[in-house]
Amino acid sequence: MDKPEILQSFCVTAQQMQAIEAQIFAAGFPVAALMEKVAGRIADYWLKDWPQSQNVIVLAGPGHNGGDALVVARELHLHGYNVSIYSPFEGYKPLTADHGRYCRSLGIPWYQTWTELATPLGSLACDRILDGLFGFGLSRPLEGELAKVIDRLNQSPIPIVSIDLPSGIHTDSGEALGTAIRAETTLCLGLWKRACLQEAAQPYLGHPVLIDFDIPLTNIEAVLGLEPDVQRLTPEKALPTLPLKRPPLAHKYTVGQLLVIAGSRQYGGAALLSGHGAMASGVGMVTLVVPASLRSLAIAQLPGALVIGAEETAAGAIATLPPLDWDRYHTIACGPGLAQVSWLTAVLNSPVPLLLDADGLNGITAAQLTNRQGITVITPHPGEFRRLFPDLISGHDGAIMAAQTTGATVVLKGAKVAIANNHQLWLNPHSTPALARGGSGDVLTGLMGGVMAQQVAQQGLTNLATVVTDAAMGAVWWHALAGLYAHKQRTILGVDPLELAHCLNPALADYLANGIMPEIIAG
Template sequence: MELLTAKEMGRADKLAIKGGVAGAVLMENAGRSVADEVSLRFPDASTVAILCGPGNNGGDGFVAARRLLERGYFVRLGFDGDPRALPADAAEMAARYSGTIQPLDPALFDHADVIVDGLFGAGLARPLDGKLANLVGAANASGVPVIAIDVPSGVDGTTGMILGTAIRALSTVTFFRFKPGHLLMPGHLHCGELHLADIGIPDAVLETVKPTLYVNEPGLWLERFPWPTVDGHKYLRGDALVASGAADATGAARLAARGALRAGAGLVTVASPRNALAVNAAHLTAVMLREADGPQGLAALLSDTRKNAFLIGPGHGVGEETREMVLTALKATPAVVLDADALTSFAETPDVLFEAIHARAAPVVMTPHAGEFARLFGDVPGASKVDRTRTAAARCGATVVLKGPDTVISAPDGHAAIDTNGTPWLATAGSGDVLGGLVLGMLAQGLGGFDAGCIGVWMHGEAAKRFGPGLIAEDLPELVPEVLEDLEEYGLDG
């Protein structure tokens, strides 16, 4: 599913109206869906406090108030100013509301069963302060559950940043498409449960809006998923290589290798320095083992043209040898995944890495966490995590997977996705190594960098959710077959 920035959503509204859908109809549908959410969640509630702001979000609030009055709720509506000064559609909805209007004041919350936040929508561009900040603070402190319209007031709908202060909602009802701020931190923490309402905007407007940001879900990439074919064999499923660290740092490479194998790569080999061969051999079965000491040893392995995907970084150590091995790999033909120490090794010379990536044709995927990203890209500009990741991907020429609770995957051409299925249980040593292996497995099967990054991240989150509490990195590859089985059934169903 596409994600729309506040600007893109405004354009979608205008295109719908230009196409014959009255703005008042869109607002009526939006307000009704908010009233429906209140009725569904709080069928036995008595008093609803509704906060209406000076724009169309306030108009949605007036519609919700009228609808809830009609359903027998006692409504306290707060609004400051003259309703006739609202934008035209919102002023019309205010005129249709027959109840009383009170000033915006914390007294609205006294003995209320639920609060509806219609102060500001996704397009808020200034920090909340003064009276409105105090009102938001009082709503949060009241203990009364809040239903937010579009986004919780104070959350930037495009960046997810908090503008001064923000409502903490039990649920948020938004319209047509989710906004980036619903999924990006810290805004996501303020949204509660998200609900998407159809208010009558036709999907055809997206052909003109042309969004380039998506939710990372199977619908984005499933039609390109590399399922094995009846007449296939292991070499058709890809031959992946993972660089091992020294004898005291081999586990990360083995985690990645097992992830790649579970993801579907036909063959996976650990490229090990001589001093680590014995310890690696003691722990590998289906994953193969080859000696590769330094850049020359790696070059010899990569000269085998069947090797079509390579991962370096986990447990490899930061320094000159890692830098040289990365550059050796980038001069070869396989797709490359760079993680952890492979990224940090270029913290002082990022342009050397970026030039090598731009000079090759095969895809490169980087999988940094926030610290590794900062070391490699410095103060890359951008108002949001999406903007920063896009800028970084364009600069370096690789698909960048910026990990976190709101992982963002961005291709060099600007297409990006926000992942939504992560879980706190992934905050455990080695989980990122498995992710690198999952991405490697997808690249080995012939996918491009963006699809490989999106699928790897999604499978990683799904596997973790299935295990839950007590998860350790070794558990993740073993859950991948179950994830793939369900994914295959999902594709067959639809």
């Protein structure tokens, strides 16, 4: 993996970024030189991507984020852009003050009040706004007149480009501190900040882009270590976790046997979608257990699966499980659409790697997860997580604690899926709101179960926990890739769960051929 790919995997807190920068400065690289370099990279990006945005308003804060913005303002001015600066502050850091003084000497208009700025905004004389008010490390809410200005900027139609993070966003939690800029584009500097992977920040980030300014890997690794506790899930990490190679003598029983237990009369579609996800995974054999009344429908839609009808309750849920040879399966996926799970203890007692979703999670306790002898993966959405772990905090930190408490791999679903085991957290940056459809998670369950079964079959029982966690990561990434691919092909409205399942393999084939993630610009 070359350096640009490695950089994409790092994800830092404000404290970590400050420590990395401190090492750079201690080694002798001047702060002023770094500011020039960073701002130069931003200006180059602007000149390449927005050459027609000739009328620019630069919002400059009192710190070094504002200094970056002022250097960009200078460079755009020298390239012939019509630049104005808005900076409603009295005191500045010395380097920022120096750049402000030089910008004034060049004749760049400088505004300190909203009234002065409102005229160009009101007449739409501005093509694009550069936000350099506050970057990483902000810890206090934005209040008073500045908060009112930000609210007005957010209501204007003019696109905003934020330096490092939208002003007002907490670097680590992604929360808006009082109010925050809603950017069209966020140019994150050097390393991805943790906020970029937090759900709270997503409405503010727009399209995030990493601006590399050549941080030495030795400085990064000195702070984060060789295997950071928190990482972004990149294609380079995900692809090796997928079963993309098979021995020449492979047959259906050597490339994974998956047992899926799903469905009820009320939620029959969940079983079918899980089956479609499993079949798309390429797993050698899918056995699908459904209520007896759904068996004919499942056979018609999933002719490649072995479908077993189970005795059902009067309400159409599985009443008891049929006799099953647990040891023949490499993975069990259980939960979508079950409605009730009075028989779940038999599944928990199986030593087979187990994936629990939906009603499979609603039918257990955290203590049962902790006491289970086999390897377990759980895929809760936030509501299911709170029910299962009421004493833990929500979000990424809670996912890590849940994994440490139970020994399970936790796949916390949401706009940015997080995968946690007992010592690391991976955050998937790839997503699309097109996946906000009932049934998308059922497809993921089948897909993940299929990938797990194949990897367990091929790699055996050595390092089983790592094998299963890696398979979960690969499935999460693949699922998001298919969502992005389908979104681009069919618009945000066209990614129904069956279409999602059908796009899994075309999306993967397209990525393997071209090496490009489908890009959907937010907004």
